[in-house]
Amino acid sequence: MIIKVNKYKTFIATGGQVFDPKKPTVVFVPGSGLDHRCWALQSRWFAFHGYSVFAPDFPGHSLSEGDPLVSIEEMGIWLVEALDVAGVDSIHLVGHSMGFLIALESAVLLKGRLKTLTAVASATSIPVNEYLITTAESSTSSAADLMLRWGFGSHAQLGVSAVPGMQPIAIGRQIMSDNPLATDLKACHNYSAGKSIAERVDCPSNVILADEDKMTPSKFGMELASILNAKVSKIKNSGHMLPMESPKRTLDSIKSFITEHTN
Amino acid sequence: MGKSSFLGPETIALHSGYQPDPLYGSRAAPIYQTTSYVFDTVDEGASLFNIEKGGHIYSRITNPTVAILEQRIAALEGGSGAVCTASGMSALYVAFITLCSAGDHIVSATQIYGSTATLLRHTLKRFDIECTFVSINDEDALQGAIQKNTKLVFCESIGNPGLEVSDLPAISKIAHDNGIPVVVDATFATPSLCKPIEHGVDIVVHSVTKWMGGHGVAIGGVIVDGGSFDWGKSAKHPTLTEPYEPFHGISFWEEYGPSAFVMRIRAESMRDLGPSMSPHTAFLLLQGIETLNLRMRRHVENAKQLTQWLLKQELVRWVNHPDLPENSTHSIAERLFPNGAGSMLCFGVEGGREGGSAFLDALVLCSNLANVGDSRTLVLHPASTTHSRLDDETMKSAGISPDLIRVSAGIESVEDIIQDFKVGLKAVGRLVK
Numbered sequence: 302m303i304i305k306v307n308k309y310k311t312f313i314a315t316g317g318q319v320f321d322p323k324k325p326t327v328v329f330v331p332g333s334g335l336d337h338r339c340w341a342l343q344s345r346w347f348a349f350h351g352y353s354v355f356a357p358d359f360p361g362h363s364l365s366e367g368d369p370l371v372s373i374e375e376m377g378i379w380l381v382e383a384l385d386v387a388g389v390d391s392i393h394l395v396g397h398s399m400g401f402l403i404a405l406e407s408a409v410l411l412k413g414r415l416k417t418l419t420a421v422a423s424a425t426s427i428p429v430n431e432y433l434i435t436t437a438e439s440s441t442s443s444a445a446d447l448m449l450r451w452g453f454g455s456h457a458q459l460g461v462s463a464v465p466g467m468q469p470i471a472i473g474r475q476i477m478s479d480n481p482l483a484t485d486l487k488a489c490h491n492y493s494a495g496k497s498i499a500e501r502v503d504c505p506s507n508v509i510l511a512d513e514d515k516m517t518p519s520k521f522g523m524e525l526a527s528i529l530n531a532k533v534s535k536i537k538n539s540g541h542m543l544p545m546e547s548p549k550r551t552l553d554s555i556k557s558f559i560t561e562h563t564n
Numbered sequence: 565m566g567k568s569s570f571l572g573p574e575t576i577a578l579h580s581g582y583q584p585d586p587l588y589g590s591r592a593a594p595i596y597q598t599t600s601y602v603f604d605t606v607d608e609g610a611s612l613f614n615i616e617k618g619g620h621i622y623s624r625i626t627n628p629t630v631a632i633l634e635q636r637i638a639a640l641e642g643g644s645g646a647v648c649t650a651s652g653m654s655a656l657y658v659a660f661i662t663l664c665s666a667g668d669h670i671v672s673a674t675q676i677y678g679s680t681a682t683l684l685r686h687t688l689k690r691f692d693i694e695c696t697f698v699s700i701n702d703e704d705a706l707q708g709a710i711q712k713n714t715k716l717v718f719c720e721s722i723g724n725p726g727l728e729v730s731d732l733p734a735i736s737k738i739a740h741d742n743g744i745p746v747v748v749d750a751t752f753a754t755p756s757l758c759k760p761i762e763h764g765v766d767i768v769v770h771s772v773t774k775w776m777g778g779h780g781v782a783i784g785g786v787i788v789d790g791g792s793f794d795w796g797k798s799a800k801h802p803t804l805t806e807p808y809e810p811f812h813g814i815s816f817w818e819e820y821g822p823s824a825f826v827m828r829i830r831a832e833s834m835r836d837l838g839p840s841m842s843p844h845t846a847f848l849l850l851q852g853i854e855t856l857n858l859r860m861r862r863h864v865e866n867a868k869q870l871t872q873w874l875l876k877q878e879l880v881r882w883v884n885h886p887d888l889p890e891n892s893t894h895s896i897a898e899r900l901f902p903n904g905a906g907s908m909l910c911f912g913v914e915g916g917r918e919g920g921s922a923f924l925d926a927l928v929l930c931s932n933l934a935n936v937g938d939s940r941t942l943v944l945h946p947a948s949t950t951h952s953r954l955d956d957e958t959m960k961s962a963g964i965s966p967d968l969i970r971v972s973a974g975i976e977s978v979e980d981i982i983q984d985f986k987v988g989l990k991a992v993g994r995l996v997k
Contacts, residue, residue: 317814338821345819346616349812364796364818450570460569460580460639464618465631466830467823471568471644475791475822549617 306383312337312364313387314356316348322388325416325563327555329356330380330407332398332422333429333489334445334482336363339397339473342464342548343555350556352393352563357383362480369481373399373492377406384411393559395419397544398517399427399489405498417562418529419507419555422514422543424521425495425528429486437483444486445477454513454540469545499528506531507558509543509551516541532558569639573756574857581635595847596628615811615831625834629843633850637776637786640755640856641768644791645826647834648784648846652751652771653679654839655785659747659769660684660716662829663801666692669714673700673730674961675723678951680749681958684718697961701731701893703738710742715800716767717744721760722752722886722906724936725946725970726963729886729893729905736764743798751775751937752906756860761790763900767825774937775907777852778859782845787829791822804828859939859975864904866941866981867973873982874911879919879992881967885909907974908936912967913989914996920945920967926991929976929984941974941981 302313302320313320314329314337327347329340337344337356348354359376360367370376380403384392392414396404401423408415437444449470450458457469506529510519519535526533534554539547569576582593601620603609611617620626630648638646649655660683664670672684674697684695698705700719710717717739719730732748739746745766750758754775760768768788770776777784795804795817804824807813811831816824834840867885874883884890886897886905897905913919924932930941934949944950947966951959974981 312818314818317812317819338819341819341821342616342618345614346611349611349614349616363821446567446570456583458570459583460571460576460635461583462581462618462631462635464645465620465626465628466634466638466647466826467618467645468568468635468638468643470570471638471642471791472822474567475644549619552617 304383304386306379306386307367309360309367310365311360311383312358313383314340314344314354316344316354316356318348318354320355320387321353322390324351324353325391325393326353326355326389327393327395327559328380328384329354330394330396330400330404332400333485334448334477334480335397336476336480338363338476339544343544343552346552346556353389355384355387355389369484370488371484372488373402374406374494376403376488377410380407381410390414391416393417393419395421395555396423397421398423398541399485402427402489402492402495405495405502408502408504409498415504417505417507417559418502419509419558420522420525420531421509421551422511422517422522422541424517424525425499426493427489427517429490434483434486434490437486441482442474442478444482445474448477448516449473451515452541453546454511454538456538457540457542457546463548469542473542473545496528499525502529505562507554508533509554510535511539511541511543511547512537513539514541567642568644573640576636576639577856578854580639581632593629593632593847593850595843597843599623615814615827623843624838624840625830627840627843627846630841630846633846633853634786636850636853637770637772638788641788642759642761642790643768643788644822646786646788647826647829648772648786648841650785650839650841651783652749652769652773652785653683655769655771655787656680656749657683658829658833658837658839659767659787660688660693662803662825662833663745664693664715665803667713668693669711670695671706671709671714671717672697673719673723674698675700675726675728675963676720676749677724678946678954682953700735701728701896703734706735706738710744714742714744716747718747718749720749720752721758722908723963724752725908725910725951725968727884727886727891727908727910728963729897729900731896732760732763732765732900740764743800745793752908753901754856754860756857757864757903757906758900761788766790766793772849773935775860775863776856777849778856778937778939779848779852780935780938780940782848784841784845784849787826789823789826795824862975863907863973866975866978867907867909868904869978870971870973870981870985871909874985877989879914879989879996881912881914883909883911907972909971909973910968911971912965912969913992915992917947917966919992919995920969922991922995923969923988926988927984928987929980936972938972939975941976942972944970946970
């Protein structure tokens with residue numbers, strides 16, 4: 302669906318169902334350079350199992366208009382504004398990598414509307430290598446290449462796909478190449494409030510980690526889980542790009558947690 | 565561009581798409597000879613049917629062995645995904661009807677495989693899909709042929725059998741400027757010699773029966789999605805951008821982006837039409853692909869030596885291969901095929917049609933048959949076989965003369981192929997004396 306946030310047309314993927322703000326809503330927040338398409342194999346399940354799905358393309362990404370936002374704090378505020386426009390009240394936030402940092406910022410603003418919080422391959426902060434940022438500034442596709450080399454685990458690097466016939470690395474590259482990756486990476490690098498915000502989160506939390514994650518090694522995810530007092534699950538043979546790389550196991554982990562915490 | 569692997573082509577050909585299975589550790593890809601797959605729960609089954617999850621339901625739609633082949637070919641071509649089909653022709657048919665509906669139009673190269681020409685000229689016409697044929701490297705002709713209802717441009721990377729190389733970057737630019745994708749049949753080239761997606765092409769189709777399999781033991785096709793065409797921006801392909809009622813109004817473009825085209829094929833053509841590849845066929849083709857890069861080097865080398873030998877023979881009137889300066893598309897071949905423009909070559913002998921027949925009938929080692937891309941050397945007289953359904957004018961525009969002998973150079977010891985050709989030329993000599 303298309304909604305207007307701050308005058309700009311904003312695309313929200315709804316998992317193939319008509320959006321109903323009265324239902325408990327699962328909000329999927331993408332990582333750097335990604336958009337709603339990275340959640341294709343998680344969002345549709347929720348949309349057909351009693352939830353509404355709200356998977357936005359942030360400003361300047363994929364199908365949304367506007368200039369890309371330059372800080373995690375701005376992105377967190379923007380997400381709450383978008384949820385307000387859509388009239389959502391009961392919210393389960395799910396964020397991948399940088400998307401979880403955005404979710405943290407939104408979490409404190411949403412207060413009682415937030416029912417659960419899920420981190421996928423994330424941490425309280427995600428510093429980004431300076432060379433990667435410099436590369437992204439001059440060539441998005443070159444930076445995407447670097448991230449895909451590091452971001453996908455050993456199985457995906459060997460062309461093994463959970464979805465028959467697909468090549469997730471090529472799909473990830475195409476998505477990242479279309480989006481303002483450098484802006485996202487800088488915002489991610491500059492964000493430092495994650496730990497203090499996480500300490501203020503009081504809703505049930507879930508942390509999903511990947512055992513081959515080189516971009517956000519799981520020890521940092523474990524630290525996050527400790528602060529949040531979160532449920533933890535670790536997915537084997539997978540790298541940082543969990544939603545695309547291990548879509549079924551990522552979905553299983555998200556859905557078991559959210560359904561457990563849905564009235 | 566849809567770069568899908570950081571591994572080298574030889575490594576991809578051997579490993580991509582498969583890791584030893586956790587149950588038995590089988591190093592070779594197993595043949596999953598099954599029609600169907602057990603659902604863990606009723607809800608699991610329902611989710612698979614509604615494309616909420618990836619996985620296998622029924623082997624008409626997907627199969628684990630076939631999926632390994634699909635992922636391997638997608639990685640070799642640099643695509644976002646692939647679908648294997650029962651044959652190269654069914655791959656073309658599925659690619660065309662996924663983009664076109666009644667009332668739509670295709671622009672195609674004239675120099676294409678005879679059955680593809682018949683599909684475009686006659687079969688699709690029955691379903692109100694029209695085709696205009698053009699000399700594909702004539703940019704003005706191509707631009708002029710594109711209509712408001714044109715949904716794709718089609719060509720072969722190396723035309724069959726005239727061996728005209730398509731200028732893929734130029735063709736892609738014109739197509740993209742008009743908001744339409746380019747579909748290329750790259751059977752004669754294989755990704756070992758040319759990756760069309762790297763040159764701007766959007767969809768690549770192969771008859772994997774040929775060089776990809778290489779052993780002449782299995783029929784199959786594949787469609788590879790480059791993943792970079794912006795179906796939403798062009799808004800010319802409602803099959804991908806408009807709601808699809810059988811799956812609760814799904815929009816493949818919105819939902820899947822770079823894999824929209826392949827997902828639509830899986831959900832519609834494989835499900836409703838069922839041109840699926842068998843797991844045993846996929847297994848046989850996987851064995852061939854493991855050595856694709858090694859074989860292609862040898863194919864090209866043998867073709868080069870045969871070409872040079874034929875050029876020196878008195879009874880040979882002409883020789884054609886894209887690597888020869890006489891070929892009208894030689895400069896394009898140099899640019900797109902730096903390691904050689906394949907192992908197909910054509911030549912004509914003294915005595916015209918009869919001379920050609922005499923040559924073929926005298927051969928012992930080389931096989932006269934309607935196939936190409938076997939490890940063994942194959943020869944054919946297209947005017948009386950593959951292109952026999954075309955009238956003289958159409959045959960001429962397809963680059964075929966009555967005396968044309970088509971050779972698919974194999975990987976035998978080249979001295980033995982030459983020896984066999986000497987026998988053939990002796991028969992020609994007896995005829996023309």
